[in-house]
Amino acid sequence: MTKRIAYKTPQASFAARTQRQGACLVWAGAIRPNGYGVMWDGQQVVRVHRWAYEQANGPIPEGADIDHICGNRACAEASHLRVTSRKQNMENLTRPNRNSPTGVRGVHRNTSGGKPWRVRVKHNYREYNGGYYDTIAEAESAAIELRNKLFTHNDADRKAA
Numbered sequence: 001m002t003k004r005i006a007y008k009t010p011q012a013s014f015a016a017r018t019q020r021q022g023a024c025l026v027w028a029g030a031i032r033p034n035g036y037g038v039m040w041d042g043q044q045v046v047r048v049h050r051w052a053y054e055q056a057n058g059p060i061p062e063g064a065d066i067d068h069i070c071g072n073r074a075c076a077e078a079s080h081l082r083v084t085s086r087k088q089n090m091e092n093l094t095r096p097n098r099n100s101p102t103g104v105r106g107v108h109r110n111t112s113g114g115k116p117w118r119v120r121v122k123h124n125y126r127e128y129n130g131g132y133y134d135t136i137a138e139a140e141s142a143a144i145e146l147r148n149k150l151f152t153h154n155d156a157d158r159k160a161a
């Protein structure tokens, strides 16, 4: 069996393997193919976001799922996590179009592999590619920057907006 307790406490393990990325606290340890981070809590392997939620809020009600408000499954920022019923979460997962807007202007899910967030900004009937990002927060800042740049070009008043 491989040695898997490299830290004295799960709290130390968590602190050592999370990174602040924008508003997200991103797990830099093991990630399952489904996108969720996992860690050893001293007794068993747990999903990091559920563990982080419980650290901040106490036990998760039985049968409840924890949903990421930011859409980043590797994020363990407690304020980005909320309890949903399993049914609500299934509805979120089975939205008809996975490429649909994320709720953040100009930020889209990248489903073609690589980084999960893509920035596309429409301006004067043209679409501008703003690149690919690891976190929705980074993508959001890039979208705002690109939008400001494009709009400033034709309309100086927009700069302040």
Ligand SMILES: [Zn+2]
Pocket: 023, 024, 025, 070, 071, 072, 075, 076, 077, 080
């Ligand atoms: Zn987040």
